[in-house]
Amino acid sequence: MLIREFKKGVKNIFQKLEKLLNEIFGFGDEVADSVSTPAERRVKEKQVEQAERAARKNGESDYSWMSTRKTGNLGGNILKKSQIRKLRGILKEKGIDLIVEGDIRSVKKLFKPVIIDDFRFENVDDLFFFMKRKKFVGGFNAINKQMILPANSTEIVAFHEMAHVKHYELLGDAYHELNVLQKETYVWKEILASRGNWKKGELEDSLEYINRIRTDKKFGLKPIKIK
Structure with missing residues (x-):
């Protein structure tokens, strides 16, 4: 018993x-x-x-439990929540606010008004709507010290905007005196230097973007060609 x-x-x-x-x-x-x-x-x-x-x-593989990375525009990897948290922390240390579409209200309240194409945006939701219509994929404002990313932004978009941040940190207030070609040329060089991280479509899109600026009548430069 x-x-x-x-x-x-x-x-x-x-x-x-x-x-x-x-x-x-x-x-x-x-x-x-x-x-x-x-x-x-x-x-x-x-x-x-x-x-x-x-x-x-039933067709399930031994690795069916693994989640695949979500891909966005041009086949690029969409930022994970953990990446956004890390990016937000890095920017906060630099005194820069990161606002991502879909953020909670307390984060959205950090938004500072901006003027783009003669339009003044008082709240970030209006800016996100405008960005979608204009097909703007992201933005960094060195004056207001804020980075704006729409929902489902890809890694290369965040990298692009972080390159602007890096450039701004290198030059300080002198950054404000640069024209768009000078700013975007720096970013292009950063993207090209890390080309192994990007999909072919992403790299081609970045090249097309810098070449649109270079060949604009304001600058009148020849397009860049890469192998």
């Missing part, structure tokens, strides 16, 4: 331990197996094999 009660108590303890470990680390089954009888383990192994066969039959 005492032995049976002792075994029952031990089994209950291991069942609780199995549940706890499985919730935290996902390996409670190993603990349970250590106290199972050989017959129980054989039954469990058979059940696992049947489940694996069923999964393969």
Whole structure:
């Protein structure tokens, strides 16, 4: 009688331990197996094999649990939430606010009015709407010290705007005196220097962008060509 009660108590303890470990680390089954009888383990192994066969039959691969990176414009990787958090922290240390479309109200309140194409934007939602209509993919304002990113921005967009930040930090107030060609040429060189990180379409789009500026009648330069 005492032995049976002792075994029952031990089994209950291991069942609780199995549940706890499985919730935290996902390996409670190993603990349970250590106290199972050989017959129980054989039954469990058979059940696992049947489940694996069923999964393969349904077309699930061994790595179907892995989530694929979401891709956005031009096949580029969409920024993950963890990347946005890290980027926000880096910019905060520099005294720059990052505002991403879909941010909570307290973050949106950090927005400072800007003037673009003779339009003054008092709130960031109006700016996001304008950016979509104009197909603007991001922006950094060195005067107001804020970076603006629409929803589902890709890594190269964030990299582009961070290159502007880096350029601004290098030059200080002298950055404000630069024209658009000087600013975007610096960014282009940064993108080209890290070309291995970008999809072909992203690199081609960046090249097309800098060449539109170069060949504008205001500057009258020849387009850049790369191999």
